[in-house]
Amino acid sequence: MTHIMVDIETLGxxxxxxxxxxxxxxxxxxxxxDTPNSFDRSEKFYRTIDVDQPGxxxxxxxxYFWMMQLPEARNSVFPVEKENRVSLAAALVDYxxxxxxxxxxxxxxNGATFDHVILSDAFKxxxxxxxxxxxxxxxxxxxxxxxxxxxxxLLGFDIPRPEFDYVIMHNAMHDAAVxxxxxxxxFIAMKNHLG
Numbered sequence: 418m419t420h421i422m423v424d425i426e427t428l429g430x431x432x433x434x435x436x437x438x439x440x441x442x443x444x445x446x447x448x449x450x451d452t453p454n455s456f457d458r459s460e461k462f463y464r465t466i467d468v469d470q471p472g473x474x475x476x477x478x479x480x481y482f483w484m485m486q487l488p489e490a491r492n493s494v495f496p497v498e499k500e501n502r503v504s505l506a507a508a509l510v511d512y513x514x515x516x517x518x519x520x521x522x523x524x525x526x527n528g529a530t531f532d533h534v535i536l537s538d539a540f541k542x543x544x545x546x547x548x549x550x551x552x553x554x555x556x557x558x559x560x561x562x563x564x565x566x567x568x569x570x571l572l573g574f575d576i577p578r579p580e581f582d583y584v585i586m587h588n589a590m591h592d593a594a595v596x597x598x599x600x601x602x603x604f605i606a607m608k609n610h611l612g
Contacts, residue, residue, distance in 0.1 A: 421521040422597035428475040432538040440589030444597040453594030463590040464508040490587040516553035524554045529561040
């Protein structure tokens, strides 16, 4: 049963936030991937996006947040070279096709009110221009990792976020991989605990 973990980096917090990166990995519950580098190339999706997105919004607090991040994170999200970025439409079409190729059971993200909401809004806008492209995730198939981690804590134990030396926090690809590994560990812990 294949699942997908998706992570986005943005320049805002609302549904219309500018999307700067989309990262995703395909994973299976019941298995544990040792490191973010262990995901096969076909199991990964990653796009850095041109932030010139008419109709989408930027907010000053998020810009300030980015200025406080490590240079590695800022440089991965905002590469100087324009050729390292794609349009939002191109990124969404590529993501749509990749997800449909994977045929996941569920699509996860870090929380219920951010990644899924912003991606859904962006797909809604794109669908008006390209009717054949729509959000590849049905609302019933959107799951979130924070809830899973909360259930584990309610059972009386904690599975901390996996740490890897080479991971860049706030890089969508790295965050998606770490979050997928975390969900795998949480699932196995719950399965072992509940028998």
